[in-house]
Amino acid sequence: MLVEYQNGQVFDGTKFVKRNFAVQDGRFVEPTATPDQVVDLAGKFVTPGLMNAHTHVTMSADPTYWQHRPRTAVTETVLALDNLKAALSVGVTYVRDVGSTHDVDLDLMKLDRDDLPGLVGSGQALSMTGGHGSGKGQEPKNSGTLEVDGEAAARRGAREVLRKGAKNVKLMATGGVSTPGETPFDEQLSEAEMRAAVVEAHHKGYTAAAHAQGTAGIKNAVRAGVDSVEHAIYLDEEAVALMKQHHTTVVPTLVAPRAIYENPATLPVFMVEKAKLVAKAHLASTKQAVAAGVPVVMGTDAGTPFNTFDHWVLVELEMYRQAGMTPAQVLNSATSQAAKLLHLTDVTGQVKVGLDADFVVLAEDPLQDFFAYERQTAVYRRGRKLVDRLTGGDGNATVAN
Numbered sequence: 001m002l003v004e005y006q007n008g009q010v011f012d013g014t015k016f017v018k019r020n021f022a023v024q025d026g027r028f029v030e031p032t033a034t035p036d037q038v039v040d041l042a043g044k045f046v047t048p049g050l051m052n053a054h055t056h057v058t059m060s061a062d063p064t065y066w067q068h069r070p071r072t073a074v075t076e077t078v079l080a081l082d083n084l085k086a087a088l089s090v091g092v093t094y095v096r097d098v099g100s101t102h103d104v105d106l107d108l109m110k111l112d113r114d115d116l117p118g119l120v121g122s123g124q125a126l127s128m129t130g131g132h133g134s135g136k137g138q139e140p141k142n143s144g145t146l147e148v149d150g151e152a153a154a155r156r157g158a159r160e161v162l163r164k165g166a167k168n169v170k171l172m173a174t175g176g177v178s179t180p181g182e183t184p185f186d187e188q189l190s191e192a193e194m195r196a197a198v199v200e201a202h203h204k205g206y207t208a209a210a211h212a213q214g215t216a217g218i219k220n221a222v223r224a225g226v227d228s229v230e231h232a233i234y235l236d237e238e239a240v241a242l243m244k245q246h247h248t249t250v251v252p253t254l255v256a257p258r259a260i261y262e263n264p265a266t267l268p269v270f271m272v273e274k275a276k277l278v279a280k281a282h283l284a285s286t287k288q289a290v291a292a293g294v295p296v297v298m299g300t301d302a303g304t305p306f307n308t309f310d311h312w313v314l315v316e317l318e319m320y321r322q323a324g325m326t327p328a329q330v331l332n333s334a335t336s337q338a339a340k341l342l343h344l345t346d347v348t349g350q351v352k353v354g355l356d357a358d359f360v361v362l363a364e365d366p367l368q369d370f371f372a373y374e375r376q377t378a379v380y381r382r383g384r385k386l387v388d389r390l391t392g393g394d395g396n397a398t399v400a401n
Contacts, residue, residue: 008041049093054299
């Protein structure tokens, strides 16, 4: 069935423009004179579906979630489905997972379900032995990382996750906030180790992303050729210049430490203190990247403590305004710019003929207030309406099961 949507204000990458568009068989097509159905969007705003480029679908924002549940591939899949539905509720129609246990993200990616956000999976991240996220004391299959030491092991590790179906290789360049006994300044995988893994990802036509928070580790990752630096908390002029030279993208995840320090009661003291410590530098570094014209793509680190897959997406977008981005740049960071990083420009990211019909209809202009995505919205994935707060009238999201 060909459905034509008329009279809506459609985001074109810089502004909203009144135009009609049509959907057939889950894709955007040219409008015709004889559509099977017409939907009037007068007074409504239409954007591409949002994309979150840094998530962990098998992690829960509730720090107590696993206290009374067995942690298995089955229970993690149930959690992942709940997380993905929460993402849909605020207009997120694609996510990249950058570190999953039991390869749940890879299995869900292969299912390619129309009733869930699309997925770019990474499987297990690569870390040094005992490095960030290594799950010390856990069975290897239960850890979110695959431990590698040396260039040969890093190359083999990248080949292993790619063999399992990963479309991104995640690398741990530094320590972080949430792991005891390490700091964001700790250098972990070396430049040479990361380069070996990056080469393997690029040979397959896929991307490599580096968790890199401290300055030296960021520079190592950029020189190693990663496509994106995740977090990038402590930038300096040289790091920014290297990013410009290597065409590196930053995925800031500004809300990750904020969600921690705003909810300190049930979290370890070391984690809260580190989150407070990095917050100011984190925003300042993002401002520096934005001012220099380094590409920024929206990612939240969803699944870290109190950092849910829904509300905090919109907080992240609003924080990009604080970092100096225009509203249109912010929206592009979660749509067309994200599609470019994730190698999905021929699939999604715009309301454009030939692409999947992933789009959001809003009652309010999101360029004025990104929290409009939480209010009166309808979310479409491949032309199928999965969330409807425009017609429900009760303000509650309806998400397909």
